[in-house]
Amino acid sequence: MDILTVNNLTKKFKDKIAVNNxxxxxxxxxxxxxxxPNGAGKTTTLQMLLGVLTPTNGSVxxxxxxxxxxxxxxxxxxxxSSTYTKLPWRLTVKENLTFIxxxxxxxxxxxxxxxxxxxxxxxxxxxxxxxxxxxxxLTRVNLAKAxxxxxxxxxxxxxxxxxxxxxxxxxxxxxxxxxxxxxVSIIITSHNMAEVEEVCDxxxxxxxxxxxxNDTPIGLAKTIEISHIELxxxxxxxxxxxxxxxQSYTYKIDGRYIVIDxxxxxxxxxxxxxxxxxxxxxxxxxxxxxxEDYFLQMTRKI
Amino acid sequence: xxxxxxYAVVLRFLYLFRRSYDRMSDAFYWPTIDLLLWGLTxxxxxxxxxxASKIMLVIxxxxxxxxxxxxxxxxxxxxxxxxxxxxxxxxMFVSPLKFGEWIWAFLVIGVIKALMSFSFxxxxxxxxxxxKILFFxxxxxxxxxxxxMTGWAxxxxxxxxxxxxxxxxxxxxxxxxxxxxPFSAIYYPxxxxxxxxxxxxxxxxxxxxxxxxxxxxxxxxxxxxxxxISFILNCAYLIxxxxxxxxxxxxxxxxxLVKVY
Numbered sequence: 001m002d003i004l005t006v007n008n009l010t011k012k013f014k015d016k017i018a019v020n021n022x023x024x025x026x027x028x029x030x031x032x033x034x035x036x037p038n039g040a041g042k043t044t045t046l047q048m049l050l051g052v053l054t055p056t057n058g059s060v061x062x063x064x065x066x067x068x069x070x071x072x073x074x075x076x077x078x079x080x081s082s083t084y085t086k087l088p089w090r091l092t093v094k095e096n097l098t099f100i101x102x103x104x105x106x107x108x109x110x111x112x113x114x115x116x117x118x119x120x121x122x123x124x125x126x127x128x129x130x131x132x133x134x135x136x137x138l139t140r141v142n143l144a145k146a147x148x149x150x151x152x153x154x155x156x157x158x159x160x161x162x163x164x165x166x167x168x169x170x171x172x173x174x175x176x177x178x179x180x181x182x183x184v185s186i187i188i189t190s191h192n193m194a195e196v197e198e199v200c201d202x203x204x205x206x207x208x209x210x211x212x213x214n215d216t217p218i219g220l221a222k223t224i225e226i227s228h229i230e231l232x233x234x235x236x237x238x239x240x241x242x243x244x245x246x247q248s249y250t251y252k253i254d255g256r257y258i259v260i261d262x263x264x265x266x267x268x269x270x271x272x273x274x275x276x277x278x279x280x281x282x283x284x285x286x287x288x289x290x291x292e293d294y295f296l297q298m299t300r301k302i
Numbered sequence: 303x304x305x306x307x308x309y310a311v312v313l314r315f316l317y318l319f320r321r322s323y324d325r326m327s328d329a330f331y332w333p334t335i336d337l338l339l340w341g342l343t344x345x346x347x348x349x350x351x352x353x354a355s356k357i358m359l360v361i362x363x364x365x366x367x368x369x370x371x372x373x374x375x376x377x378x379x380x381x382x383x384x385x386x387x388x389x390x391x392x393x394m395f396v397s398p399l400k401f402g403e404w405i406w407a408f409l410v411i412g413v414i415k416a417l418m419s420f421s422f423x424x425x426x427x428x429x430x431x432x433x434k435i436l437f438f439x440x441x442x443x444x445x446x447x448x449x450x451m452t453g454w455a456x457x458x459x460x461x462x463x464x465x466x467x468x469x470x471x472x473x474x475x476x477x478x479x480x481x482x483x484p485f486s487a488i489y490y491p492x493x494x495x496x497x498x499x500x501x502x503x504x505x506x507x508x509x510x511x512x513x514x515x516x517x518x519x520x521x522x523x524x525x526x527x528x529x530x531i532s533f534i535l536n537c538a539y540l541i542x543x544x545x546x547x548x549x550x551x552x553x554x555x556x557x558x559l560v561k562v563y
Contacts, residue, residue, distance in 0.1 A: 013557070044558070050396045052559040054552075072398040080396045085560070086389045088314060095317040102310030103397040129321070145393070 001028050003185055004049070004153060009058035011044050011209075018044040020209035021058070026153070029183040031175070033190065033200035033217070035291075037299045041209040042189045046155055049187070050080055062153065076104060081146035082157035083139055087130055093117075093141050094126040097148060104149035112148060119174065120144040121167075135162035143171065147178075154186045160195060168192075172199050193292035197221075203291065205298060212298065217291045224289035224297055226261045229270070233258060236279035243277060264288075303406070307399050311407030312414075315381050319415075328376070329415060333423040336365050341431050359519050362427045363435055364488040367515060369423055370416050370446055371486075371508060372479060374453020377412035379460045379475035386469055392559050401551060405544070409454060416450060441518055444529050445511055451536035452507045456482065458543035462550035487512045507535040 004026035011019040019041045026032050034042045047053035049060055051071050060067040062074040087096045097116065101109045117123055120140045125133060133141065139162050146154055159175075160168040176199060178184045190196050196203060197217040205213040205220070213220055233240055233256050240258055244251045249270075250261040262270050267286065274281075319325050344358040351357070385391045394404065427433045438445065460474045485499060486508035492500055503509040510532035514524040 043560075047558050047560065050392075052392055052395050052555065053557075054555045072400060075396065075398040078396075085392050087393060088318065088384070088388045088390050090321050090388075091314070091317050095314075099310045099314040099317065100393075100397070102306050102313060103394075103399055105304070105306045 002026065003028050003063055004187075005061045005064075006045075006049070007059045007061070009045065009048060009060065010056045011041075011048060011053065012056045017209050019048070019055075022206070022209070022211050023058075024204055024211065024214060026185050026187060028185055029179055030202065031179060031186045031188065031200050033188050033196040033203040034206065035189070035193075035196065035203055035295060036206035040206045042206055043157065044209075045206065046080075046157055046187070046189065049155060050078070051075065076149065077152040078155070079146040079149055079151040079153075080155045080157070081142040081159060083135075083142070083159075083161040084157065085142070086138070087141065087145065089130040092127050092129050093122060093133075096130065096141070097144060100145055101148055106149060116144045116148055119147070121170075136164055136167060139163055140167070140171075150182070152182075152184060154184060156186060156188045158190055159188060160190070160192065168195070175199055193290065193295055197291045205295075207298065213294075220294045221289045221291050224293045225263045225265075226289055226293065227264050227267060228259050228287040228289075229262055229267065230257060230259045230283075230285045230287065231281040232256055232283035234280045234282045236274075236277065239277050240274060240279050243273065243279075303400070303403060304398075307397075307403045308407045308410060311394070311399070311404060312411050315377075315384070315407075315411045316414075318384065329373075329419045330422055333365070333369055333419055334426060337362070337423060337426050337430065340365055341427070345431075356519055358431060358433055360516055361489055362431065362433050363438075363515055363519065364512065366420060366423050366427065366435055367445065367449055367512065368483070368486075368488055369419050370449040371453040371456075373416040373419055374412045374450045375457035375460065375479045376453075376475070377415050378408045378454065378457030379464065381408055381411065382461045382464055383469065383472055383475055386464070389560075395559055401548065405458075405547075408457070412454065412457070413450065416446075416453070420446075438515070438518055441515075441524060445515060448511050448529065448532045448536055449508060451533075451540060452482075452511075453479070455536060455539035455543045458540070458547045462543070462547040465547070465550040465554050482506050482508060485509060491516065505535065507532040507539065510535075 002025040006025065007023050009019055009022050010017070022041075022045065034045065036042050044053065048055045049067075051060075051067050062070075062078065065074060067074055091099075094113070097113050098109070101113060106112050117126060120143055122137070122140055122144060125137055125141070130138065130141070139160070143159060146156065160171050163171065172195060175186060179186065188196065188200065200217055203213070203215065203217050203220055204211055213223075231240070237253070237256060237258065241251070241253065244258075244260055252259045260270075319329075340361050341358070344361045347357055385394065424435050427435060456479045460478050463471055463474055485495070485503040485506045487495070487503060488508075492503050492509055492513060495503060510528040514528040514532075517524050517528075
């Protein structure tokens with residue numbers, strides 16, 4: 001069931017079209033990744049989805065209701081977190097969570113604040129002003145704020161930016177767990193392609209304000225034909241390099257390692273050719289194309 | 303309109319108040335300095351002009367009542383600036399908070415802080431100079447209400463300017479209200495102003511209130527016309543300034559709340 005429907009959304013700023021007639025939907029329990037290079041229109045789209053930027057055209061409907069006409073009712077069930085917005089910095093973590101809990105009229109306020117503090121492991125920070133927190137701690141507090149109202153839909157702008165890898169993994173697992181337990185729907189923007197591949201069911205790729213792809217992460221990666229063959233060459237590194245140059249393969253050498261981009265259907269022939277040239281290798285790994293490859297290819301085209 | 307959301311915004315600013323020495327000094331330090339300077343000046347004048355027995359009362363009540371106007375506008379504009387400095391405006395408006403509730407919160411916090419500063423200053427006047435301001439009796443209510451209304455109208459207008467032009471015009475938060483003070487006849491009658499300034503004063507609601515307050519001090523009563531004219535002017539300015547603020551907010555929504563700084 002679609003719980004968010006975006007129809008023909010457009011935003012023009014004077015002489016620039018930031019978002020150009022985009023339409024998409026979000027299903028209940030779905031995690032959707034919003035990808036695109038810097039300035040593609042992701043943040044502008046998120047702002048329009050949150051009602052803090054008026055669209056030039058088009059509509060945003062949550063739960064079948066128009067955002068502009070039912071803003072308050074809808075925003076009670078939606079929340080947002082961004083690494084790039086801040087909570088009042090002279091207030092302590094607890095004071096911030098307390099006043100925000102009143103904004104959302106949370107029942108059993110104290111219990112919920114204690115619960116959310118434990119979930120995001122910020123127990124030791126509660127009496128500290130925001131100014132004293134590190135970037136990673138601020139991100140965790142922002143996420144705590146975003147979950148405080150048991151949201152049905154979450155919009156997360158770079159949710160794990162500036163987090164240590166172990167905390168980022170914990171947060172990703174937590175998002176997947178929340179989705180499983182409460183069927184929360186999430187829209188994520190991220191520059192971490194591995195993260196998007198791991199948590200997103202579907203990815204929308206935006207560029208120049210337009211949606212240019214809308215598919216699963218695997219589906220998008222599959223549109224890339226190139227695989228990466230990594231070889232630890234025992235004998236014949238020079239011959240391998242000359243062969244790659246002759247065949248116009250893209251490659252990268254690091255010591256005795258060489259990584260060559262080869263079309264999937266040409267891999268077998270490529271390896272046979274190397275054998276014919278007397279190239280011997282100790283290790284081989286063939287890496288299938290990833291979402292990152294897709295992202296890089298799309299951004300290079302642009 | 304939900305009380306819990308208004309309370310949330312008020313709470314946010316009350317938390318800030320107790321953690322912010324600059325806000326504390328605005329509430330208590332500056333009124334104290336004003337009272338000391340002007341109080342001592344009044345004592346000096348009185349020693350040379352024994353006939354001017356009410357000079358102390360006129361000046362002290364002027365200072366005290368101006369605190370109401372000042373804090374009314376200050377709480378609107380500086381609290382808006384706090385949200386801009388903290389880049390917190392987006393957090394407020396991605397929540398269910400309505401524009402009207404946000405405004406109500408500013409008004410409530412304005413009343414709380416104005417009464418806090420006013421009561422403190424009133425106590426100081428009594429402690430330092432043994433002057434009792436309470437003799438205004440039930441006139442206090444309309445006087446305070448009308449002065450707050452003027453403060454709010456100026457506050458909404460300046461807040462609208464800040465939303466439109468960002469923090470580069472933040473100095474208006476401290477300066478614009480001072481523009482109306484010479485025409486408000488806080489310490490002197492309107493008649494001593496030049497003609498053109500007297501004309502301007504006719505359009506300033508606070509001028510009627512301060513003239514009225516002096517009437518109470520001198521004659522023991524106030525002409526109701528003054529309060530009525532002040533009320534009508536205040537209503538008109540409040541409507542216009544609220545319209546301007548709402549219009550500025552809509553303009554901001556067109557360029558994005560995150561772009562206001």
